[in-house]
Amino acid sequence: MDKKNFGDLWNKIALKEIDSIIALCKSNGLRTEQRNKNTSDFKKDIYSRYECERASFRSRAKIKDNGKLDRHKVAALFYVAFVDKEPNEKGKAEFPFIVYYNNSRVHDLDAIITHEIAFNVARGIMESFILSDSEIDSGYREHINKNGIREPKLICFGEKDKTSYKEEVLKLLIYSQREKKLSVAQLSILFSSIENNTLVKYESSK
Amino acid sequence: MPKNMLSQKAIELVTANDGSFGKAKARLQELLQPKNSEMSVKKVKWQPCKGDW
DSSP states (O other): OOHHHHHIIIIIIHHHHHHHHHHHHTTEEEEEEEEOSSHHHHHHHHOOOOOHHHHHHHTTTTOOOOOOOOOHHHHHHHHHHHHEEEEOTTTTTOOOEEEEETTOOOHHHHHHHHHHHHHHHHHHHHHHHHHHHSSOOOOHHHHHHHHOOHHHHHHHHGGGOOOOOOHHHHHHOOOOOOOTTOOHHHHHHHHHHHHHHHHHHHHOOO | TTHHHHHHHOOOOOOOOOOOOHHHHHHHHHHHHHOOOOOOOOOOOOOOOSOOO
């Protein structure tokens, strides 16, 4: 992805999602800091990691030089690049967002809000790809424009469990990262399945 | 999809006013544990169809 395209993606999708979660934290009395306080440097940071992950994925998956990546892989690459931890000035690996409550660190919240932003942006990337592709069925594009990518039903859980598909998936992705097994290939399968669920819902509603 | 639902839940757990930040952190760790679905599994004995064996 060239810098301009990434800049558009950043301004039109990522910044909105970041602002939405930071506002949520603020309204509940939590302070959020960006690891890289300069917003422009932060964007460059993520872009550089995106490009690095992309090159590595293409090389390992042996994707030909002229082969474009599909929307699920682009969403997966962004997710992995965004949640990546980097060492702070003390050499400790940190998420891009750091949360404080009454001046105390809440490390698990760093993971939760970072992953939730990444997931929301990944969904936005898939929706944008669908909406801008004139070769895709116009009815499906209209459906996505109106409803967005829909969350699949969480199988085997009931109302009393008070959870959702996205919530359980996010927890497992946080766990995968802790195990150092967050994979672009597997995330693209996940995003493809989520979109497929939306497509099936659309097809059956016709 | 519900927006920022996990973050909302986590923030509520941390800011719950019970005076203990330690407890809040423990609740957050509990939230992060993936839930197990409570499936009711019917025990079905294999019933080979009648016939010549």
